[in-house]
Amino acid sequence: MRRSCFFLFLCSVLFMGAASPDEATYTVRSGDTLSSIAAAYMPYTAAYTRKELIANIKAINKIEGPLSIGQSLSIPVAWKEPLKARTVTRPRDFPAKGLYMNPSSAGTRFIFDSAERLKNLGGNTIVFDAKDDLGAITYPSPIRRAYCPEEKYYPNIEELPKLVEFLHRMGIHVAARVVVFHDPIMSRNRPEWCINREKNWLDPANPDFQKYILTVIEELVENGVDEIQLDYIRYHADGRTDTGVEGVSRTDVIASFLEKVYAITKPRGVLLSVDMFGIVIWQRDVDVLVVGQDIAKMKHHVDIISPMLYPSHFSPGFDGVKNPADDPYRFIHNGIKRMKELVGDEVVIRPWLQSFPLRVTTGFDARYIRTQIEAARDAGGTGWLLWSPGNHYNDAYRAMQDMMKPENPPDVLEANRDHLKEETALTAPGTVAAPEPAPGPSPAEHPASGFAPAPAGEPVPAPDHPADPANTPEPLHKLSPEPAPVTSPARLDAQPPEPLETSRQQLKDIQSSGNERMPTPGLDGPPRG
DSSP: OHHHHHHHHHHHHHHHOOOOOEEEEEEOTTTOOOHHHHHHGGGGGSOHHHHHHHHHHHHHTOSSSSSTTOOEEOOOOOOOOOOOOOOOOOOOOOEEEEEEOOOOHHTHHHHHHHHHHHHHTTTEEEEEEEEOOTTTBBBBBBHHHHHOTTOOOOOEEEEEHHHHHHHHHHHHHHHHHHHSSBBBHHHOOOOGGGHHHTBBBOOOOHHHHHHHHHHHHHHHTTTTOOOEESOOOOOOSSSSSOOOOTTTTTTHHHHHHHHHHHHHHGGOOEEEEEEEEEGGGOOOOOHHHHHHOOOOGGGGGEEEEBBBOOOGGGGTGGGGGGGGOOOHHHHHHHHHHHHHHHHHTTTOOOEEEEOOTOOOOOOHHHHHHHHHHHHHHHHHHOOOOETTTOOHHHHHHHHHHHTTTSSOOOHHHHHHHHHHHHEEEEEEEOOOOOOOSSSOGGGSSSSSOOOSSOOOOOOOOEEEOOOGGGOOOOOGGTTSOOOOOOOOOOOOOOOOOTTTTHHHHHHHHHHHOOOOOOOOOTTOOOOOO
């Protein structure tokens, strides 16, 4: 327990700069519990979770039994006023190099351990879920009570200002991911907002739902995030093109909504990015008119487009490649080139890259990730983001470490570049061969889960991002009101936290071990449909 107290002191010094930790004295009253006392003092301490603060109060005051009325407690406060994070403004062509953190990871100090290692290896960006794939707002917010008071769940992130401010003090660009029109929670609580009564999908044209999302974005901007990243910013791939509004297309609805979001973010220096559904890069009418993502209309209301060009999400035979997941350079490079031809220099292209082994048969390792990073750079992309649903980034860290060494790129990269040069020589100057997909079925006919093979020549219309099957069927934030405390500094090679019912000892074992955790079957497996 003394070790825990010492850790809190170190965190205070690290995150608070000139602020000096101190102690406040509290006298126990009738009805008090350690939990209620910790809750009252949380905003004034450097503790990241309530359990962490409780452990430190116990250690400082040598508490082993129940509290007594009139008992004096020393509370390790770190500052006089609650933190107020402020946006760190950056230009839109800022070369972000970052990782995705799921809600479970963001609710523990694992997110700071990851940010530290990322920073040491030349990275600079963390993307966290502010509104996740289940529709949950992942931090305490009055918005949930206003819109769905009957929905009971505990947010993983206990104090959003601390998350943002602590990352800022580490020099990290903070992007808040907001899953927009895919929202199981709200579709359950407000079924009248669903599009054509489609389960889990909300109607993008519904003004009440738009107001709800805009309110969430306003709150995030007020809490000092540096970027709003919109995911599932599209219609459900239902094969239809109607909007329920006479004379208004789906592409008009999406572009109009983006304009409203941009009106919130741009004046305050907050970047706005969108995650682009992979198949629409080919801009076929059959796809664009259904999902509503018309790049020509969207590009005027965003700063950054992040195409999700995961090689595993292209079907066998696409572009003449038997297994696209085994040819990452080609698909990242060609996809970015094609996107840049569509937007020119009007929008920054910052791709999501694959940091999970789905469908890779030739070996998923650091070289696989480095190959994608090099492909993105060679194609003219600006920075990159790595997606691992379970937040397993040891291969990514090794790739970044290798890239810091003054040595020639791996032979495979040179081979890929030579191969693309040969393709380019056979096409018009300045272009890379990327044939149009063969005519195929509409997105509504595609396998919804993305598991079954799509027709040859079609990108697999899997969910916008692969999800971690370990998070289903019950969301992590419903399992326990508080994540287990971290009472000792986590090693930089520590794995992400287990689901919240994991015991403290298990977490400590993970943190204190220099070995990687054995792979969990399905943890980074196929995406959820």
